Amino acid sequence: MYRVVLTLIGSVLMSTIAIAEMGETIASKSKPTTRLLRSKPEPALRNPFYVAANGGMAFIPTSSVNITAGSRWDGTVLQGASCTADAKFDNAAWTSCRFGYEFFQKDVWALAVEPDFSYFSTKFTAVNPSGGIPSSYGADANVDFYNFDFTLVGSLMPSERLKLYAGPGLVVSCADVTDAGFTVNGSIIPGTTRASDSDTAVGFQAILGLRFFMSERFDWSFEYRYRRVEDHTLSFPLANVDLDKIEAHILSLGLCFHF
Secondary structure, three states, rough: OHHHHHEEEEEEEHHHHHHHHHHHHHHHHHHHOOOOOOOOOOOOHHEEEEEEEEEEEOOOOEEEEEEEEEEOEEEOOOOOOEEEEEEEEOOEEEEEEEEEEEEEEEOOOEEEEEEEEEEEEEEEEEEEEEEEOOOEEEEEEEEEEEEEEEEEEEEEOOOOOOOEEEEEEOOOOEEEEEEEEEOOOOEEOOOOOOEEEEEEEEEEEEEEEEEEEOOOEEEEEEEEEEEEEEEEEOOOOOOEEEEEEEEEEEEEEEEEOOO
């Protein structure tokens, strides 16, 4: 009986050794195309180019808006009358596609530039006007934001699979406003039509994120982004609308490919 047991044990050991040797052979053959992670990769072995796609939610706080009447509003609001109102935005789905280049690399940290394009769409509502226009009046519209961002990113790798990154950036934002209308008691002002306009403004952003490397080429990221754009000015036949500022707190998940 013990001979059978010894034979089985020997067979298992031999099979294990054979499988291990086969695995090492396959790994060594595939090494030029599938590189393993290194806790301290040498800069010469790291490709500085990468691309990433992110998706998440933009949470937009209430801001303020100045409305100046461009013509008479049903005989109640006179041309040139103005007011300040609360500007409320719906939270919105946010997407981003970016390209990165690490122009400075050390063993565990690097500096990179990241130009990227991002987009989100929301609904805008102006309520509670104060001064010049009766409180029963308001405005609403759909707004698509097309953003071109340029960010300087510093990163640190505390372990072979984790990377922390953060940095400031410049934002160029195009607000494309459609279906804009002015209302009284929630209904569009009689005799007026909805209109469209667009405006481009400049702002800034800051990002903070964490990457988890699945391999040397792919990683998942979790990112927080704060952005602020100043002074979108929109002109409509009935009134001019000046958005004081538009802030957004953005949380997103992303997938990155390193060349």
